[in-house]
Amino acid sequence: MIRLAQSEQAAWDAFFVSITSQLLAQDAQRGPEYIAERAAEIADEMLLERRERCVERRTAPIDWIGPAKGQ
Template sequence: MIRLSPSEQPIWDAFFVSVTAQLIQQAGDRGPEYIAERAAEIADEMLFERRERCSERRSAPVDWVGPA
């Protein structure tokens, strides 16, 4: 699991709840441990991708953003 900043925790929680609800619908026959672990993995991946996009935007040249 990745280390979260205080501002990222509510975002991760929202991802986790959303993904867990979807997994329960799709894999309801699986055990709760599987669903919790898989939901945490997916939420971590989503937050990691979000962090990467934010850092790419910060380091991008100004013309990448588009015309003002």
């Protein structure tokens, strides 16, 4: 299991609650264990993707946005 920074924990919690609500609405027939496990898997994937994007932004050169136009 990965260790989360405080800001990441807040993001993970928000992902988890949102995803759990969506899963319950889509398939309320599933058991609570399935819903919780599936929601946690999806939230983990989203958090890892968020981390990867953050690392990419930090290591990207300044000009990755493109040149300034119309000055």
